[in-house]
Amino acid sequence: LLAARTILHVDMDAFYASVEQLDHPEWRGRPVIVGADPAGGRGRGVVAACSYEARAFGIRSALPIGQAWRLCPEGVFVRPRFPRYAELSERVFAILRRYTDLVEPLSIDEAFVDLTGSVRLFGPAEEIGREVKHSLRAELGLPASVGVAPNKFLAKIASELGKPDGLVVVPVGGEGEFLKPLPLGRLWGVGPKTEAKLRGIGLRTIEDLARLSREELRAMLGDAGEHLWELARGIDRRPVEPDSAAKSVGAETTFEADTGDAELVRCTLLSLADRVASRLRAQGLVAGGVTLKFRDEDFRTVTRSAGLPRPTDLAEDLYAKALVLLARVGWKGKLVRLVGITAVRLSSRGQGTKGQLELFGPAADAERLRRLAGTVDEIRKRFGSSAISRAALVVRKNG
DNA sequence: TCTGGGGTCCTAGGACCC
DNA sequence: TCTGGGGTCCTAGGACCC
Numbered sequence: 001l002l003a004a005r006t007i008l009h010v011d012m013d014a015f016y017a018s019v020e021q022l023d024h025p026e027w028r029g030r031p032v033i034v035g036a037d038p039a040g041g042r043g044r045g046v047v048a049a050c051s052y053e054a055r056a057f058g059i060r061s062a063l064p065i066g067q068a069w070r071l072c073p074e075g076v077f078v079r080p081r082f083p084r085y086a087e088l089s090e091r092v093f094a095i096l097r098r099y100t101d102l103v104e105p106l107s108i109d110e111a112f113v114d115l116t117g118s119v120r121l122f123g124p125a126e127e128i129g130r131e132v133k134h135s136l137r138a139e140l141g142l143p144a145s146v147g148v149a150p151n152k153f154l155a156k157i158a159s160e161l162g163k164p165d166g167l168v169v170v171p172v173g174g175e176g177e178f179l180k181p182l183p184l185g186r187l188w189g190v191g192p193k194t195e196a197k198l199r200g201i202g203l204r205t206i207e208d209l210a211r212l213s214r215e216e217l218r219a220m221l222g223d224a225g226e227h228l229w230e231l232a233r234g235i236d237r238r239p240v241e242p243d244s245a246a247k248s249v250g251a252e253t254t255f256e257a258d259t260g261d262a263e264l265v266r267c268t269l270l271s272l273a274d275r276v277a278s279r280l281r282a283q284g285l286v287a288g289g290v291t292l293k294f295r296d297e298d299f300r301t302v303t304r305s306a307g308l309p310r311p312t313d314l315a316e317d318l319y320a321k322a323l324v325l326l327a328r329v330g331w332k333g334k335l336v337r338l339v340g341i342t343a344v345r346l347s348s349r350g351q352g353t354k355g356q357l358e359l360f361g362p363a364a365d366a367e368r369l370r371r372l373a374g375t376v377d378e379i380r381k382r383f384g385s386s387a388i389s390r391a392a393l394v395v396r397k398n399g
Numbered sequence: 400t401c402t403g404g405g406g407t408c409c410t411a412g413g414a415c416c417c
Numbered sequence: 418t419c420t421g422g423g424g425t426c427c428t429a430g431g432a433c434c435c
Binding site for chain 1: 427428429430431432433434435
């Protein structure tokens, strides 16, 4: 028999916007919208996060920034400062790790904590939840919502229901009542497509879904259907898993205006390759393959991927392969909206590739490039990311 | 009003092997 | 002249999450 678990889900409220209000006291109490430049309503891109004051105007994350601007032109529109958010994120997770090592970050501002073994030492989970919220507020100045439940799914739903600044405990045995009235979209893995499909056969709430048999759901949605059958009954056996290794590292960008300029596309790919490679080096990873992402003016997205001759953390290698992949995308006659590069099949550097230095041949060239890249990383760390750049990109920018 | 950027996981088809 | 079944790996696309 499996012992009952106690899982905490901690979710920072309007995280990026809360950080901006923390760092800019004059913005507290005002609608703050973090995202793309609205450019007087003509901006490209979307809202990354917004304060609760902004939500009162109907603004939501993922809303096109121009729409947000029209809804609330008096709002405070700011560009995201990811390094600052990452810094505070680390401090959030450090507070959670005071209770246990079983902390699984879900994103920059969200985590599961398995408190099953901690309650003996620290007291009831509800008390720990209260304490966590208090520490986040007192030490970091940031609000959070917390859910306490016997599993991940229920804990996540609970924290969502408590937002903002809430603490919701799902009583053991009360899972059914708790879930029944909720719309299907609350189920983990049910997005717009699946919800529409289920609505198409007359289902609206989790209670409706729970009336279907395992077999019926399986026939309609495959393995995911069986998973939903369990979730609808509050069953979720997935463990809290700390430190999972990254499977891919990517960077992509949408052009300010759709472009037909092949040289601009290549320069952009080089700069994306630079970003991806330096993040690989920072994490001690090498890529065994590359995926190129390409989106045209009609919003049609294609990807092309291929393995690399040897694992690498060099921009030159990623870029060279990206050019080969680009040639495999038929984009004649179409303008380009977005390009992206993702490093895949990651492994940690040093395993296998270590050994004697090679003095000649491609491996030696790679070693020289690695040292150069290491020096560039160092300069950027000390003087900022714009302190040094590739001549190919500088010429482009100024020419 | 067009629709970001960072990811994960699943599926389906084809190649290839035994 | 017809044509197994299982397994794995790779690629491309798509759904989903924050």
